[in-house]
Amino acid sequence: MSIRIANPSSSDPEAEQITVLFVCLGNICRSPLAEGLFRRSVQTAGLAERFFIDSSGTSPWHVGQAPDPGSIAVAAKHGIDISMQRARNLREDDGERFHWVVCLDASNKRVVGARIEPKELFLLRDVDPLRSGTGVPDPYGGSSQAFDECFEIIERCMEPLLERVLQVKKLSV
Numbered sequence: 001m002s003i004r005i006a007n008p009s010s011s012d013p014e015a016e017q018i019t020v021l022f023v024c025l026g027n028i029c030r031s032p033l034a035e036g037l038f039r040r041s042v043q044t045a046g047l048a049e050r051f052f053i054d055s056s057g058t059s060p061w062h063v064g065q066a067p068d069p070g071s072i073a074v075a076a077k078h079g080i081d082i083s084m085q086r087a088r089n090l091r092e093d094d095g096e097r098f099h100w101v102v103c104l105d106a107s108n109k110r111v112v113g114a115r116i117e118p119k120e121l122f123l124l125r126d127v128d129p130l131r132s133g134t135g136v137p138d139p140y141g142g143s144s145q146a147f148d149e150c151f152e153i154i155e156r157c158m159e160p161l162l163e164r165v166l167q168v169k170k171l172s173v
């Protein structure tokens with residue numbers, strides 16, 4: 001059995017990992033859900049080893065903390081465990097480390113765009129099949145219904161997001 005370790009800086013496109021970073025404000029509510037849901041999508045597609053997925057916040061307020069209990073609960077309700085994630089702040093080298101940087105709202109995108117220059121920077125809801133170009137409402141401090149709505153929006157964006165990434169990479173599921 002051979003083990004291949006993917007190297008994002010390799011010139012061999014076969015060995016290159018597809019790097020995706022989700023960004024919100026605190027990295028405890030929305031982007032941890034996006035990270036967990038996208039991880040599930042690539043796993044279901046049998047592509048887990050091709051991807052490096054992470055999330056971060058534009059603020060340092062919750063660095064080191066687990067996701068919000070509301071996000072952990074709604075993810076668990078759908079069979080996804082995000083409890084091991086820990087919040088981190090956006091790093092100055094995230095633009096080099098990640099090809100795809102996907103923001104959860106327009107304010108996050110503005111802050112990210114002022115701090116780093118990734119190859120691809122866009123809003124998650126640009127690929128929302130029901131409504132595009134707007135942010136995912138922040139459920140922080142909200143009811144379980146707010147977290148349900150947040151989950152629902154992010155979930156319906158996952159398939160189109162994976163398709164968009166794979167199309168550019170000329171891969172298929």
Ligand code: 4NP
Nearest residue numbers: 024025026027028029030140
């Ligand atoms: P998130 O939600 O950006 O989806 O993680 C928030 C988390 C924390 C705060 C605001 C939004 N906060 O003000 O601490």
